[in-house]
Amino acid sequence: MYKIGENMNFYNVVSVEEAKDIINCDFKLNLKTELIDIKECNGRVLSRDIVSPLNIPGFKRSMVDGYAVKFRDLQGASESMPSMLDLKGEVKMGKMPVKSLEFPGECMYIPTGGMLPEGTDSVIMIEYIDKMDDATVLANKSISFGENVLNEDEDVELGETVLKQGTLLRPYSISMLSSLGITKVPVFRKPKVGIISTGDEIVSPEKQPQPGEIRDINSYLIYSSVIEDGGQPILYGVIKDNYEELFTTVKKAVNECDLVLVSGGSSVGKKDETAKVIDELGNPGILFHGISIKPGKPTILGKIKDKPIFGLPGHPLSCAVVYRTLVRYLLHAMMGFEDVDYPIPCKFSMNYHKAKGREEYLPVTINRIGEEYIATPILTKSAAISGFTKAWGYIKINKNVEGIYEHEKVYVYKFQR
Structure with missing residues (x-):
């Protein structure tokens, strides 16, 4: 067990990988799910596999502007010896062909995306056709069976898993949902993330700092980062270096949120109360205090009521690095999503x-x-x-x-x- 206990030594540090192992071992990170409108699901994470209820496109369709033909009618066709075809009309976009082609040597004009008429199996591009009159065309190129045709299940097959649980939904995956007729999308609920800043020297951004004071940076750094990572941030304000006030605020945040982030007070100064609050709010309390990372060494991870709580460094760059390295990792784990970096x-x-x-x-x-x-x-x-x-x-x-x-x-x- 990674818990250090009441008499732990500060900076008995763990590595970043050990910290991630602790996250994986000590927390059951399963969120509830909800159904949301497809127009609202960009940036959300799928909570179950999406299995196709149909074939896509669902019919044989042309991939080019051209003429629907039987490929055998064009075998041996060339510019010097074209094949003569009887033109039997045209396919209308979004409509079933009004007739089938029953006899050898027949063809129909077909636009890109049009449905192949019965009796045809291939499409010759319009560039290889010379139109003689309203009833006759010449094909000056041989083609293969199924050329320029997308089969009814060639894009997506009935029963195929098209999107897996844990997929971060982006425009292209959302377009897949639309093509399947799925307009209510099962996603993980956004984790509620409580954000608390501590320090006698910290004031809110709208206030004019007095000598020795600084405006709150980390609350807004974390708030924006949580939104970017698919969470729902909740600000609990700036808490002075007061044990009772911090204890009350952290307890409230733990009861209301899935994850709590306390910025500042994670070091070992006389007024750094975060570690004490975490350890006294419930078992097992602190899981580690200190990471072998620069910047960000004075980082705490605790567990209260089976919920994770981080004590983040007060220095902005340190806070940003620890958030990027561990908090984001935990948030994504909550939603069953693994972020992949491509440096x-x-x-x-x-x-x-x-x-x-x-x-x-x-x-x-x-x-x-x-x-x-x-x-x-x-x-x-x-x-x-x-x-x-x-x-x-x-x-x-x-x-x-x-x-x-x-x-x-x-x-x-x-x-x-």
């Missing part, structure tokens, strides 16, 4: 030294020079907001290495979607 390979712009023992997340900008992308670090302290507002993304530096050489290949992960 951009770049060359590093300089020699950079780091201490061994901690995985580091270093914000960078990207510039393109010729055919190469160059990643340049933003060297800022974790208390500074500018580090991630200027950054395109970040690189992960393994805890067992001491830095990066100039021109070394690195992989840059985007901060935002």
Whole structure:
């Protein structure tokens, strides 16, 4: 068990992977589901597999503008020896053909997407047809069986699983739902995420800070991030460094939310009360206190009433990194969704030294020079907001290495979607 207990040593740290293992082992992250309108489901996560109730397109249709034919009628056709065909009308878009073609040598004009008439099996493109008169055309090219035809189950087959549970719904997957006639979509309910900022020095954004005070940054950083990740954020305001007030607010948030995030107070200063509150609100309390990550080492994960609660660092860059690394991971796990990053390979712009023992997340900008992308670090302290507002993304530096050489290949992960 990862719980350190009452006499735990602060910064008896776990690695990022160990922290994820704790999340996976200690929480049952199944949310309730709901049916929502298809127009509202962009960015939501499917709560069950979608199995096709029909074939798509459901009929044989032409993939080109041309003429529906029997392919055998065109065998051997060429520009020097075209095949003569009897034109029997045309197929109307969105309509069943009014007649079938029963005799050899017959054809019908058909637009892209039109339904093939009975008795035909292929379509010759209009470019290879010369029209002689209203009743006769010449085909100057041979074609194969089924050429330019989409079969009735070629796109989607009856009974096929077209979208799996855990799929993050985006415009293309939503268009699939529409094609199946599914207008009420089963999705996981948005996790309710309580957000609490702590600190005597923190004031709300609309107030003018006095000397020694700063405006609340992290509440709005986290609030926006939760929305981006499919959650429902709930702000509980700024709580001063007061144990009773923080205890009451955290207890209320735990009762009302699926996940609680407390920004600030996770270190070991005299006024840092977050760890004490988490440990005293219920068993098992704190699961770990400290991660081998830079920035973001003073991070807490606790468990109250089977619900996760994070104590996040108060410094904005540290808070952003821990959110991106662990909170987002937990939110997606709640919804059965696994986010996959596809980093951009770049060359590093300089020699950079780091201490061994901690995985580091270093914000960078990207510039393109010729055919190469160059990643340049933003060297800022974790208390500074500018580090991630200027950054395109970040690189992960393994805890067992001491830095990066100039021109070394690195992989840059985007901060935002």
